[in-house]
Amino acid sequence: MGLLATIARHFDALIGPGVMLLYPLYASMRAIETPSSLDDQQWLTYWVLYSFITLFELSFWKVLQWLPFWAYLKLLFCMWLVLPIFNGAAYIYEKIVRNYIKIGASVNPNYPEGHRKVLQMMSLDTRKSVERYIERYGVDAFERVVVAAEREAKRQS
DSSP, X not given: OHHHHHHHHTHHHHHHHIIIIIHHHHHHHHHHHSXXXXXXXXXXXXXXXXXXXXXXXXXXXXXXXTOTTHHHHHHXXXXXXXXXXXXXXXXXXXXXXXXXXXXXXXXXXXXXXXXXXXXHHSOHHHHHHHHHHHHHHOHHHHHXXXXXXXXXXXXXX
16 A cells, blocks of 8 residues: 555656646647647647746745645646647637737738728737738738628628
C-alpha cells in the first residue's frame, strides 16, 4: 500500500510535465504545420493561459504552499485546457477572450467610409473573409454583392 500511496501523493509531479508541457509542445509543433488556424488558436491560447498560471504561481507561492490541493487543481485545469476531448483553451478563447478583447478591430483605411463601417460591425472571422474577397476580386465586386444582398432582402420582406 505504501507504493500506491506514494504514487497518489506525487501523481501531479509524475503526470504534470507530460500533460502541461510535453503534449502541448508536440501539439503546437503539429499545429504550426497544418493550414488550419483553429489548432493554432487552441495552442496559442493554451500557452498564454499556462503563462498566466505560472505567473500566478510565482507571485503567490507563499499562499499556494499552504494549499495542499493546488497542484491537483492546476493539473485538472491544465488537462481540461489540453485534452482534445475538451479543448478548454479554445473554449476560453471563444467564450471569454474574443467577447471582451477586440484585437484586430481596425479596418483598412483604404476602403470607402461605408465599407469601413460595415466591416467594423462584423466579427473578426467574417471581416477577414470579406477582406480576402475584396483583395481577390476588388471593391467593385464586393459592392455588387452588397447591392444584390440588399435587393434580395427587399424582395423577401
